[in-house]
Amino acid sequence: MIAQVFLLAGVPAMSAQAQQADSKQSPEEFARCLEQLGQTAVQAGVSEQTASRVVAGVKKVDRVLELDRRQPEFTTTFDDYLNRRVNQDRIQKGRELLQTHRQLLQRVTRETGVPAPYLVSFWGLETNFGAYFGKMSVPDSLATLACDRRRSEFFTRQWVAALQIIDEGAIPAEQMEGSWAGAMGHVQFMPTVFLKHAVDADDDGRRDLWNSLPDAMMSAGRFLESMGWDGEYRWxxxxxxxxxxxxxxxxxxxxxxxxxxxxxxxxxxxxxxxxxxxxxxxxxxxxxxxxxxxxxxxxxxxxxxxxxxxxxxxxxxxxxxxAGAGGLQVPPPRDLPALSRQQILELQQALENQGFDPGPIDGILGSGTRSAIRQFQQTNNLVADGYPGAQVLKMAGIES
Incomplete structure (x- = not known):
């Protein structure tokens, strides 16, 4: 789910015309782009042998573009999100794996400061404890996205990093599988994150986040440590x-x-x-x-x-x-509706029309929109929790 970092970044959606134009990219245009990607990788230090071999095997995957373009029709409520991800089966499995891999996890904690339950939690949320890494060819996915103009620069960097990973011998190109956006292994690292933070914890000479749990857990710990994890406190x-x-x-x-x-x-x-x-x-x-x-x-x-x-x-x-704690004392309410992107767009526009700045009118319930909602609530003597509840929608003229 590291891939979600850039999916949630509020990148403006392309127009329908631009999306259609990209979807009509000819095989010749893709081939020229792929050749340029190979040259870019070589210029970044990838061996010509690796670049040529990977480029020769790459295929454009239209399904990747479909997934990149697809926006969820409805937002997810907190109740639905949390209960789907923190359920009894995952809790029990996590507790079992905490015991099974205690020695490894204690080593990661000693070296990085990140407590074992957090490492297991990330592992569970990212790949359901290694049950599903994704089945798409990472070189294919990244080349497809790099040759698509919407986020070409970002995915070109990921493409080059993926070839550097292959070139160093971490994994053969044909075995490099992951999510449609290129996230890989037990903890779903993007290639640039892999290059910077993956480690060879089992001393076999390779940084292998697919087949080596020691490498994956230590890499996760190193990544969190690099971002400033404080082992003295909880989340x-x-x-x-x-x-x-x-x-x-x-x-x-x-x-x-x-x-x-x-x-x-x-x-x-x-x-x-x-x-x-x-x-x-x-x-x-x-x-x-x-x-x-x-x-x-x-x-x-x-x-x-x-x-x-x-x-x-x-x-x-x-x-x-x-780690053994119980459930929430105040569970999320289950009667809150999942708002559609259209409803959020209409709400953002209504807020802006009334002088409350929601930031970009993008259909995303981000911090700017919540701040505008809070100001709207204060002005209208509502509880200023920044949440688009039924009263907010009604007073803003949005059909719920």
Whole structure:
């Protein structure tokens, strides 16, 4: 799921005409692009033998372009997202694997500072503990995307990195399989991330994230360490908010725990927050009716792996459950509708029309849109939780 980092980055969608034009790329045009990709790889240090061999075997995959173009019709609710990913089967399997690979995981923790439950959690969310890596040829997928103008520069870098990985002997080109966007192995590294952070932890002379669990787990730990993982603290925690809480504070600001205590926040069981010298931000992913979380620095590190707050909460919560913790004290409400992209587009436009800046009108419920919703709620005497609930949609004139 590292591939999701750029999928969630708010890249503007191409026009229908541009998409149609790219889909009509002729075989001759693709062949010329592929030849140029081979030359680019050689210029970056890939051997001519490797570049020629890989280029000769590459095929354009129209299915990859279809997946790249496809936008989900509806957004996912937090309840649906979390319950699909943090379920009893995954929790139990994670606990079993925590014991089975305890020696390896303890070694990774000693060397990187990342606790074992988090490593297992990432592994579970990325590939269901190695059950599914993806079945698409990475060279084919990356060449197809690099020759498509929408994100050619990004995928050309990934293509070159993939050939460098092949050239170093990590894996033969014909065995390099992964997601449609090129994410690979147990922990779904993109090729550029592989080059920078993958390690040979089993000392067999190869960085093998497909067949070597030691390599995969140590690489994941090194990647998280490089982004600033703090082994002294957890990712965050569920908290309880007082009935009169000012939800406008859940806007991403970081405050010391002492200040959150002053605002009446307790832990999930009603106990006072610890007096640790640490700052945290408050997140209410399902609005004021759902669970609330205070998140620390490591939450931001998880977001460096995947820029989705839902994903980062799922990683942290699954890690807690694998370590033996129970479920959420305040479960996400199940009656919240999944909004369509069209509804979000209409909401963004309505907010902008009323003077509340949602950022790009792109149909994505990002931080800018939530900030605009919060301002709209404050103006209209609603709970300012930044969530597009039924009242917000109704007052904005959006059919729910």
């Amino acid at each position: 965050g925690r569920e908290v309880l908010l007082p009935g009169d809480f000012d939800y406008s504070l859940a806007d991403g600001r970081k405050l010391p725990l002492a200040q959150w205590r002053q605002h009446g926040i307790t832990d999930a069981f009603g106990n006072p927050l610890a007096r640790a010298d640490i700052s945290a931000a408050l997140i209410v992913p399902a609005g004021h009716r759902g669970p609330a979380f205070l998140v620390y620095q490591n939450f931001g590190v998880i977001m460096g792996w995947n820029r989705s707050e839902f994903y980062a909460i799922a990683v942290g919560h699954l890690a807690d459950r694998i």
